[in-house]
Amino acid sequence: MSATHPRHGTSRDETADWQRGLREQFPLITAHPELAYLDSAATSQKPRAVLDAVQTYLTTSNANAGRGTYPWANRTTELVERTRQRVKEFLRDPDPRRSTVHFTSGTTDGLRSVARDWLAAYLTDGDEILVPFADHRANLDPWLEVRHLLADRGVEVRVRALPYQTASGDYDHRALDGVVGPRTRFVAVTHVHHVYGGDMNVHRVRAAVGPDVPICLDAAQSVGHLPVSVADPALDVDFVVFSGHKALALPGTGAVWARNARGPVFRPGGWQGTPNTVGVASLEAALDWLDAVGTDRVARWTGALTARLTEGLRRLAPYEVLGCQASLGAESGVPAAQRRHGIVTFRHRDIPSDDLGFILFSHGFMVRADSLCQAGATEQDGSVRVSLHVYNTVEEIDRLLSVLASLH
Numbered sequence: 528m529s530a531t532h533p534r535h536g537t538s539r540d541e542t543a544d545w546q547r548g549l550r551e552q553f554p555l556i557t558a559h560p561e562l563a564y565l566d567s568a569a570t571s572q573k574p575r576a577v578l579d580a581v582q583t584y585l586t587t588s589n590a591n592a593g594r595g596t597y598p599w600a601n602r603t604t605e606l607v608e609r610t611r612q613r614v615k616e617f618l619r620d621p622d623p624r625r626s627t628v629h630f631t632s633g634t635t636d637g638l639r640s641v642a643r644d645w646l647a648a649y650l651t652d653g654d655e656i657l658v659p660f661a662d663h664r665a666n667l668d669p670w671l672e673v674r675h676l677l678a679d680r681g682v683e684v685r686v687r688a689l690p691y692q693t694a695s696g697d698y699d700h701r702a703l704d705g706v707v708g709p710r711t712r713f714v715a716v717t718h719v720h721h722v723y724g725g726d727m728n729v730h731r732v733r734a735a736v737g738p739d740v741p742i743c744l745d746a747a748q749s750v751g752h753l754p755v756s757v758a759d760p761a762l763d764v765d766f767v768v769f770s771g772h773k774a775l776a777l778p779g780t781g782a783v784w785a786r787n788a789r790g791p792v793f794r795p796g797g798w799q800g801t802p803n804t805v806g807v808a809s810l811e812a813a814l815d816w817l818d819a820v821g822t823d824r825v826a827r828w829t830g831a832l833t834a835r836l837t838e839g840l841r842r843l844a845p846y847e848v849l850g851c852q853a854s855l856g857a858e859s860g861v862p863a864a865q866r867r868h869g870i871v872t873f874r875h876r877d878i879p880s881d882d883l884g885f886i887l888f889s890h891g892f893m894v895r896a897d898s899l900c901q902a903g904a905t906e907q908d909g910s911v912r913v914s915l916h917v918y919n920t921v922e923e924i925d926r927l928l929s930v931l932a933s934l935h
């Protein structure tokens with residue numbers, strides 16, 4: 528008899544069969560058993576259901592959206608509108624009549640759209656915004672651009688840094704109160720950090736700024752990886768911005784979800800042009816696939832692999848795992864390793880990160896090795912990042928650990 532998995536009541540064998548069945552649905556993964564794709568934080572692989580949806584769309588209804596009056600065009604318009612609703616449903620939007628979904632090419636494009644099309648019109652002279660200086664550059668540059676844009680119009684806005692604790696890899700909620708003031712009008716946060724993999728505890732930011740300040744969430748590393756519910760009181764945010772391509776859809780896809788409650792309604796400006804209809808078809812299929820599989824199960828699987836890798840690395844003396852999260856782990860009662868969501872970043876004491884990346888690829892491991900687009904990072908901040916999705920296996924992690932152990 529097989530042991531029962533303590534956390535979700537299914538046996539280890541059942542979980543392994545479940546995962547094997549899912550992995551088999553990724554053609555690029557199964558075509559290369561000699562390789563291990565460990566770079567899903569950059570972009571995800573695509574299941575057959577997504578590839579099929581793209582093929583079906585292009586071979587049955589390809590047309591422009593919102594323009595024609597013939598069946599292909601109507602079907603395309605329906606697809607785009609249906610997928611807007613699908614995004615709301617996927618995010619468990621409790622009030623879909625009072626929210627907006629705008630398709631983008633990814634998180635960078637989405638954050639820039641929130642900055643340019645909404646924030647720039649929302650701020651007035653003397654306002655302050657809080658933005659993360661240690662997160663992905665995509666979640667810093669657009670806010671700085673707004674400050675410049677407004678300065679050109681004679682509107683002075685102060686940008687303050689969200690306080691950050693490098694040791695824990697989380698925002699420093701104790702220092703937050705010190706930077707929030709009566710003119711704080713907007714906060715940009717990240718849900719899961721793209722280097723440290725930790726959940727950034729957005730509820731603490733909400734608690735610090737109070738109920739009325741709009742919060743924009745960079746959910747690039749959470750949507751598609753773990754349940755992201757805007758109905759959850761712990762995720763009381765006004766914008767959710769994500770990349771479809773990191774959530775199993777095609778490259779060039781993403782979305783902004785905006786709650787039309789605080790401040791003026793988000794309306795992407797200007798002429799929108801032709802939408803990425805093929806991308807939207809892929810996004811609909813990806814969200815269907817993820818909901819059918821269950822993002823909670825995806826998160827448990829990648830969480831278990833992440834914990835295995837983190838614990839394994841801790842036993843290997845030459846390696847340092849970045850963003851230890853020890854303090855948060857102790858506070859929340861959750862072991863530090865289990866707070867990571869599918870991302871582990873580390874360095875070797877003596878081997879430069881880009882060399883380590885080459886060595887790992889010579890053993891078939893595709894990882895990210897550089898300064899990881901982190902705002903403020905320099906060449907010396909290089910590291911190796913392993914990032915996972917549901918197609919990765921225990922065997923891949925163990926093989927990686929044994930190769931890492933052989934490098935002294």
Ligand code: PMP
Pocket residue numbers: 568569632633634635636663665666717719720721745747748770781900
């Ligand atoms: N934010 C975070 C946290 C990310 O990890 C990434 C991608 N690495 C981005 C934003 C940018 O996403 P995209 O490349 O899809 O624009």
